[in-house]
Amino acid sequence: MTDKTLHKFDKKMFNHNLISWYHKNKRELPWRDTNNPYAIWVSEIMLQQTKVDTVISYYKKFMNRYPTIFHLAKAEQQEVLKEWEGLGYYSRARNLHDAAREVVATYHGEVPKNPKQLGTLKGIGPYTQGAISSIAFQQPEPAVDGNVMRVLSRVLLVKDNISEQRTRKKFEHIVRELICHSDPSAFNQGLMELGALICTPTSPACLLCPVQNECRAFAEGCEKKLPVKLKKKKQKTVSYLVLLIRDVDGKIAIEKRPDKGLLANMWQFPMIELKDKHSLEKIAEKKYGIPLILKEELGHVNHVFSHLIWDLHVYEAICATRPEISEQVRLSFIKEEELQDYPFSVSHIKVREFLQGKHG
DNA sequence: AATCCGGGGAG
DNA sequence: CTCCCAGGATT
Known part of the structure; x- marks a missing residue:
């Protein structure tokens, strides 16, 4: 089935504005001065459901303690959990540890470059697979997280419910057509950085936005109505x-x-x-x-x-x-x-x- | 498709 | 205080 979302959309201008903005405005973060796939991997796992500011100190400590995948693979799980203490979602630490051991055992410690192989590792789903592939290996793979869906739903006026799986797949399809092949890393990270710094959930700074001109939601004044998100689950606290x-x-x-x-x-x-x-x-x-x-x-x-x-x-x-x-x-x-x-x-x-x- | 995983921050 | 956030695994 053919998707009309990108019809008459100025991809070249969007990519140029996005990527040059990213190079000028990106935050200097400890995982942004490397293409070491292991380091990128660790950062992406920590960044799942977790804000950048929270991750920084944990990342530094973790990489200091486990500078290579071999150090991590050798560690005891309790020790790894201790490094993760306070960060939450502790299955991330257990899965990362298991997967590091698998990479050492199966791939001689080389993080697999093949996205499909990456995706078989514990804790690496569609988003993280694309993030590592594009950031560490410069492959034109989509890395669709909540930021990307928010940005693209506004820019392209996509009103699908982002809580549904097929909407994420739709955005992956869109990114495959849109992504800059000469710098997939900057493209994906630029989308996410834009979502974190400018195109924020409740009060986007559209007046500062590098792709304001390409943004359909801004043109219609409905940016705050997007993305559409219908799921609501109440979690109860237990004392x-x-x-x-x-x-x-x-x-x-x-x-x-x-x-x-x-x-x-x-x-x-x-x-x-x-x-x-x-x-x-x-x-x-x-x-x-x-x-x-x-x-x-x-x-x-x-x-x-x-x-x-x-x-x-x-x-x-x-x-x-x-x-x-x-x-x-x-x-x-x-x-x-x-x-x-x-x-x-x-x-x-x-x-x-x-x-x-x-x-x- | 729906629910379970934690913690932080905004309102 | 309540609400919101959101990738991956599990069921």
């Missing part, structure tokens, strides 16, 4: 009671989460869903084998911790008689200084900081 459990010699209890689902393989302080307040003690006893005496402030939700002292030897004795408290869900008692060696999510980092602030 937990966090338990600060100490051994008699001061060690603190933490546990490792399961290897699937939310925050997989991350560590946390033991906790109980704050749902049925009357049976919390019962649930705590069942889950951890530890008698819990709750305090008054429980009603106030947010940062309510329950402190208790418990003897590790007694705990171990109880666990020995309770087969349902298996090795996997067993609490680990560690010295407080060692908390910094384990990967925690942001909410548990806050608990850790609360703990360390008490005698810092």
Whole structure:
């Protein structure tokens, strides 16, 4: 089927204005002074669902720790998760780590240049495949992310719902026809940089836009109505009671989460869903084998911790008689200084900081 | 096709 | 406080 979106569109002028604007106005970022495919790869994974400003420090630290794919492949997963601590979407770290090992094992450590091979690696989907192909290897592949869809939906007045998969495919088709073959990297990065700096979601700076003249939405004054996005999902928050459990010699209890689902393989302080307040003690006893005496402030939700002292030897004795408290869900008692060696999510980092602030 | 993954920032 | 953001994997 033929698409009419690019009919009568001045591709040459658009590309020229976009790319010269990009070269003049691009931000200097630590992953922009290299064509090392591994470095580009790491940056693109970190940039998924994450703002540039947040990524910069993580990227520097990560590349310092794992300068090559071989360093990353050799690392333990816990160590990689620790580097990712606080960045969120931790499956990205696990997948990147797995994929690095696969590249070392299968391609002698050379990131595959073939887009199809790239796409088979864990954590590399259509967008990242195109981003690495174009930025690291200068191949004219589309790298359609949310920025690109926003920019192009405005410039080309595309009113399709960008929440649907076929809309992303439509934009990939459009980019294949539009992309600058002499500099695919600058073209793709230019579109994304324009989306980040000028063609922003709620208040685009059209008066500063290098492709204002080529923009159909601006001509019609409807840029703020685009892109069309119909999906809406409400996420519900769940409150937990966090338990600060100490051994008699001061060690603190933490546990490792399961290897699937939310925050997989991350560590946390033991906790109980704050749902049925009357049976919390019962649930705590069942889950951890530890008698819990709750305090008054429980009603106030947010940062309510329950402190208790418990003897590790007694705990171990109880666990020995309770087969349902298996090795996997067993609490680990560690010295407080060692908390910094384990990967925690942001909410548990806050608990850790609360703990360390008490005698810092 | 719909839902699950986290965290940060805007309003 | 609520809403918004958005690639990839999973179901």
